[in-house]
Amino acid sequence: TLVGALMANGFTATQATGLVTVALTANTVANGTGLYNYATGASIDGRAADLSGNELPNSPHWTLSLGAQYTWDLPSGWSATVRGDYYRQSEQYARIYNTEYDRLKSWENVNLTLKIEKPELGLSFDAYVKNLLNDTPITDAYTTDDTSGLFTNVYTLEPRLYGISITKTW
Structure with missing residues (x-):
């Protein structure tokens, strides 16, 4: 550059x-x-770094995943199923250096689905919401080395997404 x-x-x-x-x-x-990159806290000249005691990258201390669904019968042979899914992940580091630059905050996600179907007709209708909370946390990051300019790619959750699906089988 x-x-x-x-x-x-x-x-x-x-x-x-x-x-x-x-x-x-x-x-x-x-x-x-x-040479030292003050933004990332990492040596950029190939020197050894003491990583003892550091956490493994992309290894949160804990994750929690819960899902629940309930199905009930409707008139005329139809049934309805409602499902909710919850996921939470504690903070983690994106790289082995464990600097503040590498820290990824904890995050959570909620998804909901409603399905109405009549198996005898091979017909089902689904309505869903992904990322109900509409959060877009950084879920991972990748920093290139100095030969590529030390740029960082970040990965986030998709924003809230609504959808419907109609399925017919024969």
């Missing part, structure tokens, strides 16, 4: 690369610890 910016301002590739190398070397000499 730095080389590209310098080249865009009139430096040749050799000049730009030389300036960036001098700047990085000066930083290493000045702080005496090598």
Whole structure:
């Protein structure tokens, strides 16, 4: 990125690369610890990091999943089923470094479904809501290494989604 910016301002590739190398070397000499990404808390020059006592990435302390459904008979051979599902996950870390940058907050999700069907006709109607709470927490994150610019991809729950489904079987 730095080389590209310098080249865009009139430096040749050799000049730009030389300036960036001098700047990085000066930083290493000045702080005496090598290159360090202060945003992520991770060494970016390949130095070993002490990870003892750190939690495994993507390993919440606990998860809870509950589901319940109830079916009742309606007139004329129809039946209705209502179902609810709840999921909760405690906080976790996205990477092995366990820095605040890596922390993913706890989150929860609720889904509901109503199904009305008549098996003799092979006919069913479903209405559902996914992510009833309409929360979009970050459920995972991936940070690339310094050779790719240390950008971060985050993964979230989909926003609330409503839907209906009609099924006919023969």
